[in-house]
Amino acid sequence: MFDCILIHYGELGLKGLNRPFFEKKLIENIGKALKNVEYQKIRKVQGRIILELNEKSNVEKIEESLKKIFGIAWFAPCKTTEASSIDKIKELVRKNFPIAAGTKARVSTNRADKTLPYTSMEVNRELGAYLVKQFKAKISLGEPETTIFVEIVEGKAYVFDRKIKGLYGLPSGVSGKVLHLLSGGIDSPVAAWLLMKRGCEVDFLHFHAFERFNEAKLAKILDLAKVLTQYSLKARVFFVPFYPFEAEAVEAPSRYRLVLFRRFMVKVAEEIARKHGINALGSGENLAQVSSQTLENMAVISKATTIPILRPLLTYEKNEIVQLAKQIGTFEISVRPYKDCCSIFMAKHPTTKANLEIVESIERRLNLKDAIRECHEEIEIISLE
Numbered sequence: 001m002f003d004c005i006l007i008h009y010g011e012l013g014l015k016g017l018n019r020p021f022f023e024k025k026l027i028e029n030i031g032k033a034l035k036n037v038e039y040q041k042i043r044k045v046q047g048r049i050i051l052e053l054n055e056k057s058n059v060e061k062i063e064e065s066l067k068k069i070f071g072i073a074w075f076a077p078c079k080t081t082e083a084s085s086i087d088k089i090k091e092l093v094r095k096n097f098p099i100a101a102g103t104k105a106r107v108s109t110n111r112a113d114k115t116l117p118y119t120s121m122e123v124n125r126e127l128g129a130y131l132v133k134q135f136k137a138k139i140s141l142g143e144p145e146t147t148i149f150v151e152i153v154e155g156k157a158y159v160f161d162r163k164i165k166g167l168y169g170l171p172s173g174v175s176g177k178v179l180h181l182l183s184g185g186i187d188s189p190v191a192a193w194l195l196m197k198r199g200c201e202v203d204f205l206h207f208h209a210f211e212r213f214n215e216a217k218l219a220k221i222l223d224l225a226k227v228l229t230q231y232s233l234k235a236r237v238f239f240v241p242f243y244p245f246e247a248e249a250v251e252a253p254s255r256y257r258l259v260l261f262r263r264f265m266v267k268v269a270e271e272i273a274r275k276h277g278i279n280a281l282g283s284g285e286n287l288a289q290v291s292s293q294t295l296e297n298m299a300v301i302s303k304a305t306t307i308p309i310l311r312p313l314l315t316y317e318k319n320e321i322v323q324l325a326k327q328i329g330t331f332e333i334s335v336r337p338y339k340d341c342c343s344i345f346m347a348k349h350p351t352t353k354a355n356l357e358i359v360e361s362i363e364r365r366l367n368l369k370d371a372i373r374e375c376h377e378e379i380e381i382i383s384l385e
C-alpha cells in the first residue's frame, strides 16, 4: 500500500560539516544498501530524503536495510496525496489508515511547505475531528494509542502512522578513513562500529596465528567484518600472519611480549595505512579492562607510530560493550572459539607499566624490520561490499 519512504536525517550534528556533501553521501549509501531491492528512485526534498517505491518493493526488507544506515534519524513508510486541501488528506486516511472504534488517537502535522492555505494546527484539528466522526476514535493528545502523522512538503502530504528509529550518527565516508585492528574478541568489532557511526570509512587489519592465510580457518574474522560491512557498505580486510613477530619475540622477556606485539601491530598497520591513504588507526582497547590496558602501556604503544590511534571504547563498561555487540550482531560471532595469537605465547601476567626506554632497548635487540617486511610480503586482502 505504501508509495514511498520518508527519511529524516539528524541535523543537529551537522553544523561544522559540509551539508550538501553529507546529504550526497547519505543518498549514495542508501542506494548502495538497497542495491539488491526494488525501488523507483531516491530524491531529496526540503531537508528530507524520499525513497519512491514501486509495486515490486519489499518494504520489510527496505526497513531492515535502512535501520543499518548511519546518518538516518528516523524514517516512515508513507502514503502520499496532493496537499491542495485537507479533504484530500482525509480521503487518504479513510482509505489507508483505518482506526478501530474507541482507539485513543492523535494527529501530528509538520508543514514544511508554507505556501498552502492552511496551518498545521488546522490539519491537526480538522483531521482529528474527522477521525472521531469517521472511525469513532477518541482524541488523546497525552497518551495516544495511534498517531496519524502528516508531513507537508512541496505540495504533497506524506501520511504515516509509524516512525522507525534510525541509528543517527554520520554517513559512512564523511569523516575519512581508518585502519582498524580487528581481533576475534568482543570489543574490537564494537569499536569499529562506533568509528563507522562517526562517519569513518573503516578497513580492517587482522593478525592471524595460522601458518598461512586460510579462508576457512579465518571465517570468524571474515564473518565479523561482513556484519560490520552491512553498516559501512564496503571494507577491505587485510590478513597478516603473526609468526614473523613470534619468531623474533621468543628472544624477548615474556612479560614484555604483549606490549611489543601491540607496537608491532601498529607499525605494520602504519605502513598499510600510508600506502592506502588512511589517516588513523583504530583499536578496541579499553582503559583498565584487562590489567595490561593501562595508560602507561597505551602511551608506549602510541609512541610506536606517528599516526593517531583511535580508541572509541576507552571509557566504556564491559556490559555496555556486550549490549552494543548484541545490538550490532557481532556478539554471537565473537564468542565462537578461535585460535588467538596471544593466548599461549604471551605471559600470564604481562607488564602493566611498560617503560619506553626498556621497550625500545629490547626492540633494538630483535630483528623486527625483517619481521615487518615479511608480514607485508604475506598480506592477503579481501574486499567486501
Ligand code: ATP
Binding pocket: 180, 181, 182, 183, 184, 185, 186, 187, 188, 189, 205, 206, 207, 208, 265, 282, 283, 284, 285, 289, 290, 341
Ligand atoms: P578484543 O575483544 O577486541 O580482542 P580485548 O579486550 O580482548 O579486545 P586485547 O586482546 O588486549 O583486548 O586487544 C586489544 C586490542 O588490540 C583489540 O581490541 C584489537 O584492536 C587489537 N588486537 C588484538 N589482537 C589482535 C589481532 N590478532 N589482530 C588485530 N588486532 C588485534
Ligand code: MG
Binding pocket: 183, 184, 185
Ligand atoms: Mg582480545
